[in-house]
Amino acid sequence: MSSTTPVSVNDVKAAYAAGDPCLAGLLGDATRAVEHFEEALQLHNVRRRAVKDGKIEYGGPGVRIAFIGGYTLSPLSDLAGHCATVFADRTAEVWTGDYDNYVAEIMDPQSGLYGFEPDVVVLLPNRARCRYAGPLGAPPSDIESAAGGVAGEVLQLCAAIHERTSAQVILVNLPLPGGFDPGPFRTTSLGSDYAFSKRVNTLLGLGAPPFVHVCDAEFLANRIGTIAAADIRTWFESKQPFSAAMEVQVAKEIGHIVSSLTKPPKKVIVLDLDNTLWGGVIGDDGLDGIEIGTTSPRGEAFRYFQEYLLELRGRGILLAVCSKNDQANAVLPFTDHPEMVLKLGDVVNFKANWETKAENIRLMATELGLGLDSFVLLDDNPAEIEIVRQFVPEVTGICLGEDPSLFVPMVADSRLFELRTVTSEDLERSKLYAIEAKRQELKSTTLDLPAYWGSLEMVAEVANFNSTDRPRITQLVNKSNQFNLTTRRRTESEIADVESDPATDAFAVRLRDRFGDHGLIAVVIGQIEGSDYVIDTWLMSCRVLSRQVEEATLNEMAGAALVAGCTRIVGVYRPTAKNGLVAGLFPRLGFGTLQAGEAESTYELDLGGFEPRETKILVKGRVYG
Amino acid sequence: MDEAKTYEQLQGVFDDVFMEPVVVTPTLTARDVEEWDSLTHVSLVLAIERAFGIRFHVGEVESAQNVGDLVGLIRKRSGG
Numbered sequence: 001m002s003s004t005t006p007v008s009v010n011d012v013k014a015a016y017a018a019g020d021p022c023l024a025g026l027l028g029d030a031t032r033a034v035e036h037f038e039e040a041l042q043l044h045n046v047r048r049r050a051v052k053d054g055k056i057e058y059g060g061p062g063v064r065i066a067f068i069g070g071y072t073l074s075p076l077s078d079l080a081g082h083c084a085t086v087f088a089d090r091t092a093e094v095w096t097g098d099y100d101n102y103v104a105e106i107m108d109p110q111s112g113l114y115g116f117e118p119d120v121v122v123l124l125p126n127r128a129r130c131r132y133a134g135p136l137g138a139p140p141s142d143i144e145s146a147a148g149g150v151a152g153e154v155l156q157l158c159a160a161i162h163e164r165t166s167a168q169v170i171l172v173n174l175p176l177p178g179g180f181d182p183g184p185f186r187t188t189s190l191g192s193d194y195a196f197s198k199r200v201n202t203l204l205g206l207g208a209p210p211f212v213h214v215c216d217a218e219f220l221a222n223r224i225g226t227i228a229a230a231d232i233r234t235w236f237e238s239k240q241p242f243s244a245a246m247e248v249q250v251a252k253e254i255g256h257i258v259s260s261l262t263k264p265p266k267k268v269i270v271l272d273l274d275n276t277l278w279g280g281v282i283g284d285d286g287l288d289g290i291e292i293g294t295t296s297p298r299g300e301a302f303r304y305f306q307e308y309l310l311e312l313r314g315r316g317i318l319l320a321v322c323s324k325n326d327q328a329n330a331v332l333p334f335t336d337h338p339e340m341v342l343k344l345g346d347v348v349n350f351k352a353n354w355e356t357k358a359e360n361i362r363l364m365a366t367e368l369g370l371g372l373d374s375f376v377l378l379d380d381n382p383a384e385i386e387i388v389r390q391f392v393p394e395v396t397g398i399c400l401g402e403d404p405s406l407f408v409p410m411v412a413d414s415r416l417f418e419l420r421t422v423t424s425e426d427l428e429r430s431k432l433y434a435i436e437a438k439r440q441e442l443k444s445t446t447l448d449l450p451a452y453w454g455s456l457e458m459v460a461e462v463a464n465f466n467s468t469d470r471p472r473i474t475q476l477v478n479k480s481n482q483f484n485l486t487t488r489r490r491t492e493s494e495i496a497d498v499e500s501d502p503a504t505d506a507f508a509v510r511l512r513d514r515f516g517d518h519g520l521i522a523v524v525i526g527q528i529e530g531s532d533y534v535i536d537t538w539l540m541s542c543r544v545l546s547r548q549v550e551e552a553t554l555n556e557m558a559g560a561a562l563v564a565g566c567t568r569i570v571g572v573y574r575p576t577a578k579n580g581l582v583a584g585l586f587p588r589l590g591f592g593t594l595q596a597g598e599a600e601s602t603y604e605l606d607l608g609g610f611e612p613r614e615t616k617i618l619v620k621g622r623v624y625g
Numbered sequence: 626m627d628e629a630k631t632y633e634q635l636q637g638v639f640d641d642v643f644m645e646p647v648v649v650t651p652t653l654t655a656r657d658v659e660e661w662d663s664l665t666h667v668s669l670v671l672a673i674e675r676a677f678g679i680r681f682h683v684g685e686v687e688s689a690q691n692v693g694d695l696v697g698l699i700r701k702r703s704g705g
Contacts, residue, residue: 037667037668038642038671041664041668049644075663075667233683244671
């Protein structure tokens with residue numbers, strides 16, 4: 001993504017031969033851009049060699065991916081493994097099931113599938129078993145119920161996999177046939193292969209539980225053309241599911257899905273101004289000289305880009321500005337140009353100065369309380385992208401280049417801002433951060449902290465885990481990194497199990513104040529182990545840090561612990577690269593050290609004579625008894 | 626296209642597909658090259674089809690015993 005011309009296989013080979021330190025980045029860029037199977041495989045081979053030579057190292061724990069389905073699954077599994085490794089920055093270990101043996105592999109608890117203990121299972125149901133067997137002229141309701149039956153069976157297989165492994169399931173749906181036969185019936189009857197497959201795909205998507213992630217082969221095949229996506233010859237020769245070109249598309253999509261399951265989502269777009277949001281340089285060309293709006297084709301393209309950014313903002317992505325400009329010049333188009341789509345109120349953090357963008361983005365991360373890896377810089381200047389890549393490599397840089405009509409497709413195809421589980425809080429997030437910025441201003445003018453807390457008129461509501469909060473709780477459990485004592489991830493169904501476990505005290509905290517509603521911001525899972533209340537999980541959204549929510553949460557734990565007959569609370573801290581913030585939390589809250597270790601430290605708080613910590617928060621707690 | 630030219634162009638395809646240099650000769654087989662596994666074989670066939678602008682018929686490639694047979698096939702399918 002560092003340049004606007006795609007990185008080729010030969011660039012990667014040359015970088016490998018020259019020992020280029022950017023090899024891993026180039027390999028990622030080339031894999032994102034690759035279309036031809038043989039080139040994809042060459043990238044796969046370069047990666048394997050580079051890893052063997054120690055020229056590339058993929059961080060994080062490996063991810064175990066099993067492929068099962070109604071076809072010969074290699075070489076698709078090899079290619080998808082490559083894409084997953086490169087996109088997720090983790091080594092993918094691949095296990096491939098036998099040709100058309102998936103039902104047995106799923107049903108038999110002794111099968112190799114379960115022996116492999118996969119993190120992710122990719123399922124390609126056999127198309128031949130997903131056809132409508134009756135006559136084309138059958139009543140639509142009959143065909144509809146047959147489609148429901150087919151989709152239901154496939155989803156049941158997915159559920160069985162998840163039940164036995166807790167693995168996430170990537171379900172590859174059905175590409176539509178490209179042949180003309182059966183003519184008009186293709187659309188006038190639901191029973192044609194074309195219409196029936198389409199219907200089954202719709203039902204699979206609508207019925208997919210949270211642990212099933214659809215790899216939309218129908219869409220991918222349409223994108224490259226149904227003719228190009230199929231190759232009957234390879235079916236006869238080696239029972240391949242797709243044409244070679246389509247295998248590349250499916251492999252890349254699987255890689256993107258695995259990456260989206262393992263990497264934290266992007267939350268902030270940092271925008272350059274001159275030649276990114278408008279044409280020209282505001283400092284030189286002035287308000288009348290810049291190109292934005294319907295007066296010129298270039299101006300229209302910039303306007304369209306701004307509209308797209310606003311749409312992303314609506315999805316919960318934060319917009320920030322970082323520009324080498326004088327502040328007064330930089331804000332002028334936002335305040336005074338009638339054709340500007342973006343207004344100052346749409347921007348949560350505005351930095352126009354002459355410091356480096358690397359420094360500015362670091363500062364933004366601190367101010368917004370977000371990790372650097374949630375930032376994406378969009379800039380027309382490749383040099384700025386390079387500097388940021390070098391000094392803050394956690395930040396993703398997209399070089400927009402010189403043609404503004406390409407900006408939207410470039411960002412839209414980056415796969416960085418796709419919606420996952422949408423919660424209503426996501427959509428509110430932008431507003432929350434803007435309010436938080438105002439609150440920070442208030443804080444800087446108020447020296448007396450308790451008075452400041454009091455002035456916020458905070459109200460916290462505590463509730464046991466429940467099915468309504470479950471998606472948001474799952475989201476927090478899986479994406480909170482900084483204020484997270486143990487960083488234990490759980491799937492939505494595991495959270496559901498926690499809800500009903502009698503030996504567990506699991507609650508969530510909501511917070512609102514006079515500026516707005518923060519929503520659900522803290523999650524605790526406490527295990528009742530005899531006379532101990534052990535904090536299995538304690539995490540909190542960083543946007544409510546140092547507001548006494550920690551103290552209020554502790555009071556709540558103590559209350560629950562006493563009701564359960566416990567005499568002490570045991571706190572666990574497991575350090576990660578990102579949770580240094582809470583390394584000293586337990587001592588700060590009055591806990592004594594039980595055992596200090598590198599991988600894990602434990603702390604204890606005796607509940608004999610426990611006095612609730614005083615806070616300025618009005619807590620609406622749970623009712624016991 | 627004469628046979629020598631076909632070999633020359635095929636050498637270019639091999640240079641792209643294989644990481645190690647492999648000299649194309651009529652008697653060369655997959656067994657002679659460590660890198661030439663089933664995965665690379667699929668890749669090689671696709672690269673040949675693209676480089677020569679041809680499409681092998683179903684089952685043809687499987688019947689080729691060595692590079693000499695493969696060149697014969699390429700020439701047959703490219704009408705030369």
